[in-house]
Amino acid sequence: MNKVKTAFSKLPGILYGLIVIGLIFSVVAQGFFTVSNLLDLAKSSGLLILVSMGMSLCILSGYIDMSVGALMSLSGVVTALCLKAGTGLLVAVLAGIVTGLAVGSINGALIAYEKFDFWVVTYAMMGICQGVALKLSNGNTIAGFKTDFRFIGDGKILGIYFIIWATALLCLVMTLLCNKTKFGYNIYSIGGSYQCASLAGVNVRKNLFFVFVLSGLLASLSGIMLAAKSNSASPIGGQGYEFDAIAAVLIGGTSFEGGKGKITGTIIGAIMMRMIRNGLNLVGFSPYYQTFLMGLIIVAIILIDVVNQHRKKIQATRRVYK
């Protein structure tokens, strides 16, 4: 019984928020609590989860990657153009992934090794990726793919979408990477104090470089899946994903200061973002108000967290001084 209790106390508090919101929508939104809707929800969450996990690594290290949304578009377009040019599925997907790795490497090299400001670099990269995606596609959406590529977006294994399986696997890998490996430990150290990590002999630059490479890789995977899911690669398909990803990370309890937060929180944060949108769509809430409401919800969630932290701090102080 006690073991169960400690296991529960280790879960991020935001999980309860997710359950509450899920319950509310189950009651008020018709068609929310159905297998097909939940599978769709999981599928669309998956795309955001992938990008958000990359963003999570960046924010945990004390940085941010603004280029991920545009990179998603670019990777999708690159893969789509390869497919249209008649390459095999594997080559096309690899081309998309290589795009992500390349962009991530450039980000990482400039930020970690050349000490460029991360805002400037990733913001510029956002523009570059967007521009290249628009040029390559001549501004057109590339639509209509063969079934092998569409399987990535629509195919099911054991009744569950391929995207969900892929996301689940990557979630597991990323969680283990963050919590159990030296690389994960180093990310927390660098985010906690850059100076402290480098004085302890941590190869800060190498680790940071790989943080941005991973962020690029995850964004490109997400971009390819987005193209497969919608059976079309839009040159602006990933637009706004960088902001949704940052929101997911923050909702998930990761601090902007770095060194503080959990990948599991980010995963739940991403699901929550998509669940709220899905539920509001089903209720028939106007999309024009949705963005506004999402903003309010993010502020509310973070406010609750801040108030909680503050209360805990005062309680701890009183304990020490009583």
Next chain:
Amino acid sequence: MSNSDIALQMKDICKYFPGVKALDHVGFEVKKGEVHVLLGENGAGKSTLMKILSGVYPKDGGEIFLEGEPVEIHGVKEAQALGISIIHQELNMLTERDIAQNIFLGREPVKNKLNAVDTKKMYADSSALLQKLDIDLNPKTMIKDLSIAQQQMVEVVKALSIQTKILIMDEPTSSLTQKEIDRLFSIVRSLRDSGISIVYISHRMEEIFEIGDRVTVMRDGKYIDTVNVRETDMSRLISMMVGRTIDHLYSRTYHTPGEEALRTENLTGLRFRNVNISLHRGEIVGLAGLVGAGRTELVKAIFGYDPIDSGTILLNGKKVKRHSPKELVENGLVLIPEDRKNEGLVVQEPIKNNIVQASLRKLFKNHIVNKEIERKTAEKYHADLHIASSGIVQKVESLSGGNQQKVVLGKWLCTGCNVLIFDEPTRGIDVGAKAEIYELMNQLVGEGYAILMISSDQMELLGMSDRIYVMCEGEITGELSKEDATPALLLSYSIGKGGIESE
């Protein structure tokens, strides 16, 4: 002396920073199993020399020998592999991680090719290390839940978690109180007896005689001399350090206290309760206590920076109504904070901007900064306080600690204040500059200013104060006049034992 006694030899070490020769052919030698104190003013090159030894900086010239063997050290990891550990001056802890994660930072044990961290081994090893040094802490405790002293102990454990032959401690006691220092020293002695060589960097002269075997003095990036502690005395060391003699560190002229400048009545806040203190013009009143006793929290609350729960503050006989720093500064009370780089100054800005920073409204009535008034005002305080710099446009970050402190003082004097609260006025300031700060404080009270001074340096408290209040766990536990105050009495009040008689 046979060569096998020598643990470390550094010969002709040179280091250049842009525009500065930080180390100029410095030699340094440490025997096995000794505590070797490295002494010098701020900027003398002690920390730079030790950073070269521990692999943080590369050297630009010279040789290093470990037990007679020449070595090249290219990084922190290499230094660690050679058995060289360093505890840096500033605490280097990840506050959001636990003790074990900090101890093994950068050297986490792995259990397979995937670099998975062997947490079991990490926590077990940490427990063993903590036990070995007799420190009663759970390795899963978060650093943010530890006191500064406990964090310092964890730093020691961290340094010893590698096979250490040479342990470098850079001002390890700067944030500890006497009791904690005693504890640290007993650990240092037992390490020394087990054959580890300890390089000990400190500003505190008394400590050298308590813990050191030999002393090497550096000045302006140069090696001066190495002497046995038993064969020297404080004034000789000081004159070696500063290149001149300082007769009286604490020079006080006492005055009859004037009218009451500051008074608190039953002041209660988050970390202090029922505080009644009184401060008169022409007085320096000390505020003693252990780190964590609530002294900084108390003065921050008096200054209006932190909220108070109940009680009143009277400033120059008038009750403070709107409790905020703005209100208090306008009425003449100012705080010279402990953390001057973050709380006292805008270090990226030049001296002149810092000096007028708090007086903009007073100096520039029409909201437009008049460069001429700014320059004249800044130059007045620059000259009055003898700030050593290339001029008022020099950036504050490039000044020494003592001169930075003078800039903070200048900023507040410019506002026309009359009550000054100093929180650790000379922390991290070298001896020569200390004497200047003390002289300034002495002048100020002579001119009718009132000074409340928090200090963890007993010599400073006893040497400078008219009266001393002692705090323990958020309460004032005693008030001592300068005639009655002794180190032992201060300590017994600080740990809440009241007078000695209750012992």
